[in-house]
Every structure is written in C-alpha cells, then in structure tokens.
Amino acid sequence: MLRVFRVETEFLEEQIVNHDGDIEPTASVLNGFVAIACYCRFLLYGFEENEVELQIGNRKMLRKGLISQEIAETFITVPKDFCCPISLDLMRDPVIISTGQTYDRSSISRWMEEGHCTCPKTGQMLMNTRLVPNRALRNLIVQWCTARGIPYDPPENSDSSVEAFAAAMPSKAAIEANRATATLLIHQLARGSQGAKSVAARGIRLLAKTGRENRAFIAESGAIPHLSKLLSSTNPVAQENSVTAILNLSIHDKNKSKIMNEKGCLGSIVEVLRFGLTTEARENAAATLFSLSAVHDYKKRISDEEGAVEALAVLLRAGTRRGKKDAVTALFNLSTHTENCFENDRSRCSHRTSWGSGK
CATH class of the missing domain: 1.20.58 (Methane Monooxygenase Hydroxylase; Chain G, domain 1)
Known part of the structure; x- marks a missing residue:
C-alpha cells in the first residue's frame, strides 16, 4: 500500500x-x-x-x-521559451539584454540591482544595462494564453508590475500542506534514523524542485545544516538526494547566502563533486557550484576551495553531456572574477584532462 x-x-x-x-x-x-x-x-x-x-x-x-x-493527461504545460531562466516562472514582461538573452523584467532588474554585471544564463559581461521589450515573444505568450483560456494582462509600459497569472499561484491549502510536510521532513533529517534521513532528503529534493515559497520556507526552517551533514554519507542514495536538494534550494537567490555561510557546506559540496558515490551526485554538485557562482562575491571563494576547479575540469572531460555543460558553465562563471587565476589548477590537472591540448 x-x-x-x-x-x-x-x-x-x-x-x-x-x-x-x-x-x-x-x-x-x-x-x-x-x-x-x-x-x-x-x-x-x-x-x-x-x-x-x-x-x-x-x-x-x-x-x-x-x-x-x-x-x-489534462495538464497544459507552459513552453520553456515562455519561462524566465532566472525565476522559472512564465514571463509577464519579457525583455532582451545586451547578450541577446530574454528574461522577465522584474527578475533581470533585481539581478542588476544586486550588482551583477554578467548575463545569468551565459556568464557574458553586459555591455550595458538597457532592457529592450521583447514584443514578439510577449505577443506569442498572449496568443498562447488566449487559445487556452488563461488570463493574461500584458503590461502597458516597461514600469508595469501587473500581477498576471495570480490564479496560477499555489493555493493556501497547498502552501500550508507543503509547510507541514517540510516540517516533518526536516524533523527526520535532524533526528531520524539513517534510512529515515535518506527518505526525508528525497522528500526535500522533490519539494524544493518547484515554487519559491517551498524553497524559501525549507531553508528558513533549518534544512540546510542537516542536508550539509548528509553530503558525507556513505549511502549513495542519501548523498545524491542531499546534494540535489541543496541544488534545488540554491535556485532561490536568498538561499545562496545560507548555503555559502553554512560552516563546511561548500567544502562538502566540492567533496561530492570530487568523490561522489554516483555520477548524478557529482554532476549535481557541479550544477550547485554553477548556481552559487551566480553571485559575484562567491566566485573567488568557490575557486579557492581545494580541488574545486580541478574536479570541474575532470568532469568537463569525463562527464555526461549534462555534466559537461554544468562544468564548463561553472568554470566560465568562476573565470569572470578578476582575482581568479587558474594557472596552478590548470597545471595540476593538465595530464588528467589534456587541458588545452585539443584532445
């Protein structure tokens, strides 16, 4: 049953x-x-x-x-191109930045206000901070919504903050049920048996996979310290679930500082990247570093962590297609910090990864 x-x-x-x-x-x-x-x-x-x-x-x-x-079978999914790469929500006011990427205005504006000068998706430096309305995409979104009877009120000007798709937000019942579930899961992470902790980590992983409310509440309730400890588990399932849960939590901007400030957490993530018990655990650790490196101040700290750059280089050569993509994007992100120099790491891992040899 x-x-x-x-x-x-x-x-x-x-x-x-x-x-x-x-x-x-x-x-x-x-x-x-x-x-x-x-x-x-x-x-x-x-x-x-x-x-x-x-x-x-x-x-x-x-x-x-x-x-x-x-x-x-009754679901209607929102096309990926209609969703903001930062918030993962359907875009209310799509705008184009200098790199040619499109984001929702509110998300990319907040990104720039936080002092970032790179494109969140590509890592390229922004030539300017101009936001150009993507009217063609907005029209497609309007047509798609109209055809499905979904309410959509596109902004009349660039300063609009229309709360479109309010009806798509989780109901109060869903929010309260998710909070109650998160409380149960975190309690097991803290006090449960090893088997219970593994189950709880998987539950947190799924719960944190969507919804800013879920990610925020889970972190605020103290899940990160317990997930951090589980990263060193000798159980491959528990380790994989814990690093993936941290990855999912890191999508929420405010959680990045909680992860980075948790004592030993960054080092444990790097250890999973280097010696993880499953391929998915190692690759999700790389994806976590990529997510955290979106914050400029963290790029230096990540690259200074022993073995981080070398392990990303190894994954770049031997990982799956997804793993290689996360590894190369993380390396590029880290390289955009002016104080980062990879010469030592490059020489250390050259014979393992044929770095720069074109092989």
Missing part, C-alpha cells in the same frame, strides 16, 4: 515540476491535492522505506500509475 501511495503521489508531483514551467491555473487545485497527499503519506506511513524501493524510485522517477496518468 505504501508503494502504491508513493508512486501515485510522486508521479503527480513529477508531472507538475518536470515540464520546465508552470501548469495552467486550473491545476492549482491539483497542486493542493498533491501537497496534502504527500503530507498524509509521511504522517501515516512514516519514513522507513525499503532501500531497494527507494533506489528504484530515485532512478525511475516514476512509473505512471493509472489514476495519476489519467489526471496528468
């Missing part, structure tokens, strides 16, 4: 969060249902699961249940 419950609810979760965007506003009710179902699952069945089942769930993510598949 527990396995059926988990497969059905987690499949619905995956349908909501794995589409590179949000779902239509009418699905907010489903969001609430899934949130409450997940809370009930942990409340009723606890945190002790068979390790084999947990690994299967981790790798498959997940087989389609009959009920959940029937509901999932």
Whole structure:
C-alpha cells in the first residue's frame, strides 16, 4: 500500500515540476491535492522505506500509475521559451539584454540591482544595462494564453508590475500542506534514523524542485545544516538526494547566502563533486557550484576551495553531456572574477584532462 501511495503521489508531483514551467491555473487545485497527499503519506506511513524501493524510485522517477496518468493527461504545460531562466516562472514582461538573452523584467532588474554585471544564463559581461521589450515573444505568450483560456494582462509600459497569472499561484491549502510536510521532513533529517534521513532528503529534493515559497520556507526552517551533514554519507542514495536538494534550494537567490555561510557546506559540496558515490551526485554538485557562482562575491571563494576547479575540469572531460555543460558553465562563471587565476589548477590537472591540448 505504501508503494502504491508513493508512486501515485510522486508521479503527480513529477508531472507538475518536470515540464520546465508552470501548469495552467486550473491545476492549482491539483497542486493542493498533491501537497496534502504527500503530507498524509509521511504522517501515516512514516519514513522507513525499503532501500531497494527507494533506489528504484530515485532512478525511475516514476512509473505512471493509472489514476495519476489519467489526471496528468489534462495538464497544459507552459513552453520553456515562455519561462524566465532566472525565476522559472512564465514571463509577464519579457525583455532582451545586451547578450541577446530574454528574461522577465522584474527578475533581470533585481539581478542588476544586486550588482551583477554578467548575463545569468551565459556568464557574458553586459555591455550595458538597457532592457529592450521583447514584443514578439510577449505577443506569442498572449496568443498562447488566449487559445487556452488563461488570463493574461500584458503590461502597458516597461514600469508595469501587473500581477498576471495570480490564479496560477499555489493555493493556501497547498502552501500550508507543503509547510507541514517540510516540517516533518526536516524533523527526520535532524533526528531520524539513517534510512529515515535518506527518505526525508528525497522528500526535500522533490519539494524544493518547484515554487519559491517551498524553497524559501525549507531553508528558513533549518534544512540546510542537516542536508550539509548528509553530503558525507556513505549511502549513495542519501548523498545524491542531499546534494540535489541543496541544488534545488540554491535556485532561490536568498538561499545562496545560507548555503555559502553554512560552516563546511561548500567544502562538502566540492567533496561530492570530487568523490561522489554516483555520477548524478557529482554532476549535481557541479550544477550547485554553477548556481552559487551566480553571485559575484562567491566566485573567488568557490575557486579557492581545494580541488574545486580541478574536479570541474575532470568532469568537463569525463562527464555526461549534462555534466559537461554544468562544468564548463561553472568554470566560465568562476573565470569572470578578476582575482581568479587558474594557472596552478590548470597545471595540476593538465595530464588528467589534456587541458588545452585539443584532445
């Protein structure tokens, strides 16, 4: 019964969060249902699961249940190009920056106000801070919304802060259920058995995969110190879930400082990058460094961490396609700090990675 419950609810979760965007506003009710179902699952069945089942769930993510598949077929996903690369939300006011990338005005304005002078997506230096309205994309978004009966009120001018898609925001029931679930999960991370901690880390990983509210609350509730300790676990499932949970939490800008300021956390992330027990754990550690390096002041600290640059270089040569992409982007991000010099690391890892040899 527990396995059926988990497969059905987690499949619905995956349908909501794995589409590179949000779902239509009418699905907010489903969001609430899934949130409450997940809370009930942990409340009723606890945190002790068979390790084999947990690994299967981790790798498959997940087989389609009959009920959940029937509901999932009613989803309408937002096209990836309509979502802001920073917030991952549908863009209300798309604008083009000097590198040619498009972002939602509110997100990229906040990025620039924080003192950043690079493109968040490419890492290129910004030639200027001009924001050019992407009217063609905005018109496509309007057409797409109109065809599906989704309310959309495009801004009349660049200073508009229209709260479009308010209906797509999580319901109060969903928010409260997710908060209750996060509280249960963090309690297990702090005091549960090793098996329970692994289950809880996976729950945090999924819960933090979407929604700024979830990411903010999970971090504010004290999950990061416990996830940091779990990074050194000899259990590959627990390690993979903990580093991926930290990666998901790092998407929320305010959480980056919490991760960087947690004693030993950065070093543990680098250790997973160097010696992680699974390929996914190592590559998600690289993705975490890429996410954290979006903050200019952290680039020097990351590159100064022993073995970080060398491990990224190794991953650049031997990782999967996704791993190589995260590694090269992280390295580029780090290189944009004027005080970073990779000569020593380059010489150390040259024979391992054929750095600069063109091989």
